[in-house]
Amino acid sequence: MRNVIQVVREALLTNFRELDQWFEKDPAVLDFKPEADQWSIREVLEHITLTNYFLLLIINKATRRALDRKRNGHTVVVPADYEDKFAQIDVISSKSFGWVRPEHMEPEGLKSLAEIKATLKQQYAQCWYNVSLLKNGEGTLVFTNMSVNHLGKLDIYQYIYFLTKHIERHIHQMQRLEKQFEEDAVFI
Template identity: 70%
Template sequence: MRNVVQLVREALVENFREIDQWFDKDHSLLHFKPTLDHWNAREVLEHISLANYFLLLIINKSTRRALDRRVNGLIVMPPPNYEDKFREIDVISDGTFQWVRPEHMEPTGLQAMSEVRALLKQQYAQCVYNLSLLKNGEGRLVSINMSVNNLGKLDVYQYIYFLTKHIQRHIRQMQKLELQYEETEALAS
């Protein structure tokens, strides 16, 4: 299970570090919209914080349940095909499938970027803390249903990993926005 904890921790560090760099980007890039129906990078960042909020409600509750279910001295081992589910979750980041976001995860565009950044830092700390509590395999003791892309039952490690892949999906979205912005700026010069 240490490999699983390490995999999830590395995904957290990498994706939250990369998302934090977006707050230092140029103001005009953060507000750039290729069309009116597209989100700009500010809205994407706000959406990530909203999605994380709701995912963390489930992760926090499931972490507490997993800790309540642990038995001293019991080592929780993953099943033989355990890594397969992580590969299924990896698809989330590539953006090749569509899903309809719930309305409560739609950004308003009104939240200050400093607030969004602080919230994302708190969310990162909460994810790392939950992971540290589950270092001995306890995260395998709870299954949570994930309807996105028909992933089905995920344990707490997989659920946190899903959160990181959702972030990665939107990092790629913002990278595409950045390319479109640069192309627009080059044409304007």
């Protein structure tokens, strides 16, 4: 179980650290849209905060329930195929499948970069805090359904890992946008 918790911590650290670097980019890169109906990097960052917000509502509630269950004597039992679900979640970071996001996770483009960055820092701290509360396997005591890519029931560690893979998916998107900006700049 410690190995799983370490994997989740490393994914949090790596992906939030990578997000932080995007705030240092040139404003022209951050606001670039290849097509009118596509998001800019700034909008992608805002979308990540919106998605994190809703995922953290579930994660925070599940964390409280897991700690209550532990206090009430529930025993942590990890199934033999436990780590298989993490491999299924890894697919989230790729562009190999589509998903339709709910309207409330669409960026409005009204938040400043400073506000987006502050929100991401707070969300990172909240994720880290939840993992620290669940340091003895308590995160396996509560499962919540995840409809994205038919993942099914995820425990809290898996839900947080999903959050990091969603971030990773959008980091790849931002890298593609930056590359496209650079390629378009060559032709100007």
